[in-house]
Amino acid sequence: MKRRKKxxxxxxxxxxxxxxxxxxxxxxxxxxxxxxxILSFNRAAEQITGVAREDAVGRRCSDVFRASMCETECALRxxxxxxxxxxxxxxxxxxxxxxxxxxxxxxxxxxxxxxxxVGGAETFRDLTLIEELRKEIKxxxxxxxIVSHSPAxxxxxxxxxxxxxxxxxxxxxxxxxxxxxxxxxxxxxxSSRRDGPFVAVNCGALPDTLLESxxxxxxxxxxxxxxxxxxxxxxxxxxxxxxxDEIAEVSPALQVRxxxxxxxxxxxxxxxxxxxxxxxxxxxxxxxxxxxxxxxxAFRQDLYYRIxxxxxxxxxxxxxxxxxxxLIQHYIALFNxxxxxxxxxxxxxxxxxxxxxxxxxxxxxxxxxxxxxxVLLGEGQIELGHLxxxxxxxxxxxxxxxxxxxxxxxxxxQAIRQALARHRGNRxxxxxxxxxxRSTLFRKTRALGIAPPGRDGRTRR
Amino acid sequence: xKAALTIWEGRISPVFDVSREALILTVENGVVTSRHSESxxxxxxxxxxxxxxTLGIATLVCGAISAPLQHALSxxxxxxxxxxxxxxxxVVAGFLAGRLPTEALSMPGCCRERxxxxxxxxxxxxxxxxxxxxxx
Numbered sequence: 341m342k343r344r345k346k347x348x349x350x351x352x353x354x355x356x357x358x359x360x361x362x363x364x365x366x367x368x369x370x371x372x373x374x375x376x377x378i379l380s381f382n383r384a385a386e387q388i389t390g391v392a393r394e395d396a397v398g399r400r401c402s403d404v405f406r407a408s409m410c411e412t413e414c415a416l417r418x419x420x421x422x423x424x425x426x427x428x429x430x431x432x433x434x435x436x437x438x439x440x441x442x443x444x445x446x447x448x449x450x451x452x453x454x455x456x457x458v459g460g461a462e463t464f465r466d467l468t469l470i471e472e473l474r475k476e477i478k479x480x481x482x483x484x485x486i487v488s489h490s491p492a493x494x495x496x497x498x499x500x501x502x503x504x505x506x507x508x509x510x511x512x513x514x515x516x517x518x519x520x521x522x523x524x525x526x527x528x529x530x531s532s533r534r535d536g537p538f539v540a541v542n543c544g545a546l547p548d549t550l551l552e553s554x555x556x557x558x559x560x561x562x563x564x565x566x567x568x569x570x571x572x573x574x575x576x577x578x579x580x581x582x583x584x585d586e587i588a589e590v591s592p593a594l595q596v597r598x599x600x601x602x603x604x605x606x607x608x609x610x611x612x613x614x615x616x617x618x619x620x621x622x623x624x625x626x627x628x629x630x631x632x633x634x635x636x637x638a639f640r641q642d643l644y645y646r647i648x649x650x651x652x653x654x655x656x657x658x659x660x661x662x663x664x665x666x667l668i669q670h671y672i673a674l675f676n677x678x679x680x681x682x683x684x685x686x687x688x689x690x691x692x693x694x695x696x697x698x699x700x701x702x703x704x705x706x707x708x709x710x711x712x713x714x715v716l717l718g719e720g721q722i723e724l725g726h727l728x729x730x731x732x733x734x735x736x737x738x739x740x741x742x743x744x745x746x747x748x749x750x751x752x753x754q755a756i757r758q759a760l761a762r763h764r765g766n767r768x769x770x771x772x773x774x775x776x777x778r779s780t781l782f783r784k785t786r787a788l789g790i791a792p793p794g795r796d797g798r799t800r801r
Numbered sequence: 802x803k804a805a806l807t808i809w810e811g812r813i814s815p816v817f818d819v820s821r822e823a824l825i826l827t828v829e830n831g832v833v834t835s836r837h838s839e840s841x842x843x844x845x846x847x848x849x850x851x852x853x854x855t856l857g858i859a860t861l862v863c864g865a866i867s868a869p870l871q872h873a874l875s876x877x878x879x880x881x882x883x884x885x886x887x888x889x890x891x892v893v894a895g896f897l898a899g900r901l902p903t904e905a906l907s908m909p910g911c912c913r914e915r916x917x918x919x920x921x922x923x924x925x926x927x928x929x930x931x932x933x934x935x936x937x
Contacts, residue, residue, distance in 0.1 A: 389910070390910050391909045391910035392909075392910065395909035395910055396909055396910075399886075399909050400812075400886070402815040403815060403864070403886040403908045403909060404908070404909050404910075405815075406815050406816055406864065406865040406908065407815070407816070408816055408818065408819045410815045410816065411809050411814060411815065411816070411819060411820065411821065412819070412821075434816055434818065434865035434866065434867055435865075435910075436865075436884060436908070436910045436911045437868065438865075438866060438867050438868030438869075438871055438883075439867070439868065440818075440867050502869040503869070504847075505846050505847055505869055505870065505873070506847070506869050506870070506872060506873035506876070507847055507850055507851070507873050507876075507877060508872070508873055508876050531847055532843075532844065532846070532847035532848045532851075533847070619851070649876055
């Protein structure tokens with residue numbers, strides 16, 4: 341039998357080749373000596389950390405790398421003490437701009453030609469792109485109870501965790517039904533106060549004097565009938581979040597008191613003689629344009645600036661129509677579960693009407709429309725006949741015996757009317773928005789008996 | 802005035818977001834009148850901020866810090882001197898002398914020089930082989 345030839349050691353890779361390889365790869369690599377000083381730092385390491393090689397070499401690795409694991413779970417320390425390599429341990433680093441970058445880290449021992457340990461090598465990979473792709477593949481952003489696919493909402497949902505982490509006062513502006521309270525609840529749920537109370541007060545629902553006693557509480561004997569101390573919402577929200585809805589409706593006198601609480605973190609209950617402390621985080625919301633309220637003198641400027649440390653503007657549903665089909669599915673699933681129904685979805689005609697509607701009541705209105713349909717329907721698809729009558733005003737088929745042709749006409753008529761309204765009577769723009777040729781639109785408006793717009797939409801005046 | 806310096810192994814802790822201990826200095830007329838360490842370990846960064854506020858801290862000297870936390874501290878009235886690196890005694894001396902932030906006690910890539918790494922393409926096109934530096 342032929343003896344296997346003894347393997348010769350691999351030829352030594354010249355140092356210049358090693359350098360070229362390290363420079364060409366997209367993973368960051370650095371090596372350290374036994375005193376945690378950086379010996380080498382490749383091009384990708386410069387790019388990921390934002391630190392130039394000449395600044396990094398010779399410095400302590402923790403000052404250069406700035407990873408969340410440095411203090412307690414240093415991967416290189418583990419490897420140098422145990423001799424065992426670590427693979428793909430995830431952590432984050434903080435750049436000079438204060439940005440957190442998610443990374444995965446692998447480590448190995450660095451030995452000299454005699455096999456003695458002289459330090460360690462760390463390889464790290466930027467996971468930012470992977471994180472983003474993961475979200476893209478998942479196809480939607482969900483924070484708390486807020487579900488959205490729209491870029492406008494996505495921007496808000498992306499920053500929400502960071503806003504929640506801070507203790508800043510937040511102002512949420514948006515039309516009615518856009519989910520202001522959901523955002524406030526999400527901020528509370530993502531913050532370190534999540535185990536504390538979430539206390540909501542609608543400032544527009546209570547008369548001024550009642551609101552004052554609700555917010556600040558009262559002491560026994562403060563007024564007739566006040567037989568016992570009653571803690572206010574600021575006291576109840578200690579260690580938690582206080583949500584002040586419809587903040588624009590607060591009277592000027594109460595605005596002054598609110599300002600004092602926000603500035604000094606102290607308040608006095610009605611009839612009380614001593615100020616009490618509050619550490620409640622305040623999230624305020626309004627459907628009004630608060631900056632315009634300030635300009636008109638209806639809202640105090642100093643209070644405005646105190647509450648809008650962080651400002652979030654929630655887009656109305658008509659500006660994020662891509663969310664409508666997903667919200668419909670979300671609410672069908674929700675009401676199926678709550679009401680024990682088996683509704684499978686929405687017919688194309690009904691979907692056409694739902695997509696064309698402008699939703700002045702925003703997500704809440706859509707939610708009510710789906711709830712309305714599920715009251716009428718036990719299983720199967722939501723048809724035009726299951727939608728509220730104001731959505732399908734023309735040629736609305738009667739429930740259960742609807743003729744398909746009538747249903748299509750009704751949906752077409754509704755879509756055309758709303759497209760014309762949105763484009764202020766400009767038929768060419770409306771036809772483009774509806775994805776049809778203008779002559780098709782003209783023919784359909786005549787056939788469906790839709791009156792021509794009162795003015796020619798092409799003229800600007 | 803009270804100042805907190807986040808510490809680890811006798812140096813400024815590398816990342817404030819996950820730091821666990823702070824050296825608390827009470828400074829009157831530029832002289833340290835008391836000095837002790839406190840745990841600032843907290844389950845969430847927001848709780849760490851609350852802890853510093855409870856301790857009455859007016860100035861925080863720390864290593865790297867993520868922008869939302871720095872913003873949250875500034876809003877609550879705490880002066881933040883961030884991206885500081887070095888042995889604690891050196892940093893305390895620099896702080897008392899009003900020299901922070903200074904390049905000698907800063908993390909690489911931070912502080913006044915604000916060097917920014919530019920891509921290889923920039924360098925290759927630059928001629929002379931030297932690295933260009935951007936000033937922000």
